[in-house]
Amino acid sequence: MAGGVGLFGLLAVAGPLFAPYSGERAVGMPFARPGGGALLGTDRLGRDVFSHLLTGGTQLLVVSAVIAVVVTVLSAVLGAVAAVRPRAGKVIELCGDLVILLPAVLGILLVLTAWPQGGVTALIAVSLVFGVPYCARIFAASAATLATSGYIEAAIASGESLSHLVFREILPNLRAVFTTQLGLRFVVAVYLVSTIAFLGVSALGPDNWAIMVRDNASGLLLNPWAVLAPSAAIAIVAVGVNLVATSGPRKRRAVAVESDVVEVGPAGVVLRAGGVDAAGVLAGTGVAGGGHDGGRQVDPGKAAVSEPSGGCGISVVGAGDTVLVDGLSVVADSGAVLLAPLSFRLLPGTVTALTGASGSGKSTAMRALLGQLPAGARGQGAVLVAGHDVFALDAGALRAFRREQIAYVGQDPGSELNSLLRVRAVLAQAAPRTSETDRLAVLERVGLDATHLRRRCARLSGGQQRRVALARAILRSPRILVLDEPLAGLHGTLRTDIARLISTLATENHTTVLLSGHDTEAINAIADTVIEVRAPGDRSVHVAAEVADSRGDAHSPNGHSGASNHRRVDPSADAAGSSSASRVDDLVGVGEAIALHAEAITADAGGHRVLENIGFSLPAGAALAVVGPSGAGKTTLARVIAGLHADVAGSLEVDGVRVPVGRRRIKRGARGIQLVTQNPRAALNPRRTVEQTLARPLRRIARVPAPEIGARVTALLAAVDLPLDLADRRPHQLSGGQRQRVALARALAADPAVLICDEITTALDTETAAAVMSLLDRLRADRATAIILISHDMTLVRGHCTDLLVLDHGRIVESGVPATVLAAPAHQATAALLG
Incomplete structure (x- = not known):
């Protein structure tokens, strides 16, 4: 058509x-x-x-096309400028309001009647004056959402020019809005030129x-x-x-290849084992490919699985199974393996956890339960959820399935919530038939009070956004609940409470729960089954084993005690949770010079005071941990220091040089301030490859010569434990942990004097997190880089930080050496962090 x-x-x-x-x-x-x-x-x-x-x-279309193109381009630029420069945005908005007061057609007729000799040139010029204000507002609204993304804020914090922000960061990501507006502006221009010609106001050809x-x-x-x-x-x-x-x-929806369903009978669906290779996990069977025990029976009340001798895959789907994943593997359009063959099954009323290294494919496997694969990726194997082959559902049936059967909360809940909506509206949209009492009750279950119903999602902290997203999912009363890193970014006591809530949903509501996480202790406390997902290319054999659960009732939200039916694939993984890559006492590099001095920092947001009289000094080579409960003001403090918060007062000095604390970022080049945000999904420009992302700060800030860029990119990837073959990938082809490490590498490329890390290890497995912290320790020792670390992991804080600030309700309530403060907390907020 x-x-x-x-x-x-x-x-x-x-x-x-x-x-x-x-x-x-x-x-x-x-x-x-x-x-x-x-x-x-x-x-x-x-x-x-x-x-x-x-x-x-000819003339009609050419004139209309010129008007459409110029109006759309000019509107897009003005809209982008308004988004990243609020003061300029107010001027643009005021000028637009003055023009909009006069109806466009009437204004054009008046001008052309008074200026008949202007001809086509006058028609185009007047059309711009009256067309741009309407179109610019649409672009400003779209660009405003992008302007709060992590990659835009990182560019602002790095001192990028306005032209770079507009033409390199924002406009390429508004392509869909641009093409839509171009078409609409053309339609308007055609009818406008036709009307003018019909009325004979302007001199157009016969x-x-x-x-x-x-x-x-x-x-x-x-x-x-x-x-x-x-x-x-x-x-x-x-x-x-x-x-x-x-x-x-x-975009064609990637679907899984046809599964090997050969029989449907009273026992359920019988699957051949062709989709699982020798390294696949036979979750719930206690059997690994190439190492099975010849038909060992697992308690059918827990696993409902029986593995026949000589088998290699899941052979029988029990009638009570809610989810069956058999031989699922996912390959990107580039040929990269995103998920090695994986098999598992989930039963009603149980909690199953996926663990494994960052990039192993946990999130890919979890989203597959919703019938979703990464763009351009192809899947193989079977995914049966609540009786549905999710990859065989048409668009309408898939929407109904997602609406009625399953709820998903991703790693970055802040990206999933409409930042402009209030929490009350978010919950009402998720479950329209629920009452205000129901919504308040579910908020209280996730540790939020009634005042949060009136708050907009953009005004919530990362931990609060995560809890709102969880509350939205729970409110729908789904049969299956999929939670990607639900405990990340939560302090000790709250993490325990949320873990207990998840366990209660499974046991009391008979909900099937699949979650992921890197907190070994918390995962073991609530999961009935733990499955370790191996990274693609890791061909080591998985060994499933029964694990004696010695935690006891006092520590387990599930109430398990003694020898339970809890299973995990790799029993030795627990040891990693207690390892510390280095000790503060062994670190060197803390100098006399002050890298950052903050004094009397006060910040407001939405008419509320979020920071009050914050002051500290950070020596070169030191590591300051900023901790506190969700909503205490930690991220706001990071944004103030990075120059990203507008409504702020106080003073900052970097290496003894006074810098403004407002929204305008000082252009210091290298040895400035860099921020790594807590939202890995929004941290990277989706239209740039990893190599392009890292090359920009190397070239512009660190002044690395062009011939050396490639080698430096390779070194940066190695420093954050990422393989070189990721250099050509774009953010949507990376896992959350990989995106987080790329964002860290980008910050390191600028050779900062002060590096702010906001929850950078929450999306990383224990081993990778330890490697990243060791890297930061080396930066402190070798380059005297000062680190500000925002974290809820007190073990990490003890092992890697020299100083500690505890925030609560925007104020400093405790400070000192981490080991001393955490050993004998004097404030309730500090004690709550320890769980």
């Missing part, structure tokens, strides 16, 4: 080349009906309507469809084609070009 009408528009522009007669040549009697040499009859002067039709669209309609209206009954043909041409071209502009190549 779009291609056909688009071709019609192209034909309209090139029409004069195909016209049988000259546009002004009379070929018959006025208003003669079709026949003879006149395919559509003649007009009021006896000219061929068809020839006039072919020659009458070969014009609108003038044809006006001049031949008197002969409508004699030869209607003289009026209908140009009228239809205007409509078809306008709609056609709009469709071409707004339609793009549709």
Whole structure:
């Protein structure tokens, strides 16, 4: 459809080349009906309507196209500027309001009537004046969402120019809005130019469809084609070009290949084992490929699985199974393996945990339960959820399945919540039939009080956003609950409470829960089954084993005691949780010079005071831990120091140089301040590869010569424990932990004097987190880089930080050496961090 009408528009522009007669040549009697040499009859002067039709669209379409392109481009630029420069945005908005007070068509008619000699130039200029204010507002609203993304804020904090922010960071990510607006602006321009031509206000050529309609209206009954043909041409071209502009190549939904279902009987669905290789985990069977025990029976009340001798896959789906994943593997369009073959099953009323290194495919496996694979990726194997083959569902059935059967909370809940909505509206949208009492009750279950119902999601801390997202999922009462890193970013006591809530949902509501996490102790406390997901390329054999649960009732939210049926794949993984890569006492590099001095920092947000009289000094090479409960103001403090918070007072000094604390970021180049945010999904520009992301600060801030960029990118990737083959990938092809490490590498590329790390280890496995912290320790020792670490992991704080600030309700309530403060906390907020 779009291609056909688009071709019609192209034909309209090139029409004069195909016209049988000259546009002004009379070929018959006025208003003669079709026949003879006149395919559509003649007009009021006896000219061929068809020839006039072919020659009458050129000027109309060219003028309309110029207006559409210039209005859209100028509006996009102004909208982007308004998003990243609030003061300029207010001026743009005020000017727009003044123009909007006068109706566009009326204003254009008045100007052109008073300036008739202006012709086409005047028409284009006036159309811009009256068209841009409307369109710019749409771009400003779209760009405002991007302006709060981590990658935009990182660019601002790095001192990038306004032109770079607009043309390199924002506009490339507004392509969909741009093409849509371009099509709409073209339609408006076509009708506007046609109206002006019809009214004869501006001097347009006689070969014009609108003038044809006006001049031949008197002969409508004699030869209607003289009026209908140009009228239809205007409509078809306008709609056609709009469709071409707004339609793009549709992304094909990647679906799993047909599973090996061979029989359906009383026992359920029988699957062949072809989808699982020798390294696949036979979750719940106690058997690993190549190492099974010849038909060992596992308690059917817990696993409902029986593995026959010689088998390699899941052979029988029990009638009570809620989820069956058999031989699921996922490969990206680039050929990279995102998920090695994996098999497991979930039962109602149980909690199953996926663990494994960052990038092993845990999130990919979890999203597969929703029938979703990464863009362009292809899957193999079977995924049966609540009786549905999720990859075989059409779009409507898949939406119904997601709405009625399953709820998912991702790693970055802040990206999943509408930042402009209040919490009350978010909950109401998720479960419209629930009452206000129900919504308040579910908020209280996740540790939030009634005041949060009135708060907008953008005004919540990362931990609060995570709890709102969890509350939204719980409120729907789903049969299956999928939680990706639900305990990340929560302090000790709250982490225990949320873990207990998840366990209660499973046992009391009979909900099937699948979660992931890197907190070994917390995972072991609530999970009935723990499955270690191996990274693609790791061919080591998985060993499933029964694990004696010696935690006891006092420590287990599930209430397990003694020897339970708790299972995990790798019993030795627990030891990693207590390892510390280095000791503070062994670190060197803390110097006399003060890298950062903050004094009397006060910040407001949304009319509320979020920071009050914050002051500290951070020596070069030191590591300051900023801790506190969710909502204490930790992230706000990080944003203030990075120059990203507008409503702030106080003073900052970097290496003895006074810097402004407002939104305008000082351009210090290397040895400045860099921030790594806590939201890995929004931290990277989605249109840039990893190599492009790292090359920018190397070239612009660190002043690395172009021939050395490649080697430095390789070194940065190695420093954050990422393989070189990720350099060509874009953010959507990375796991959350990989994105977080790329964001850290980008900050390191700028060679900062002060590095702010906001919850950078929450998406990392224990081993990788230890490696990253060791890297930061080396930076402190070798480059005297000062580190500000925001974290809820007190073990990490004890092992790697030299100083500690405890915030509560925006104030410093305790400070000192971490080991001393945490050993004998004097404030309730500090004690709560220890769980």
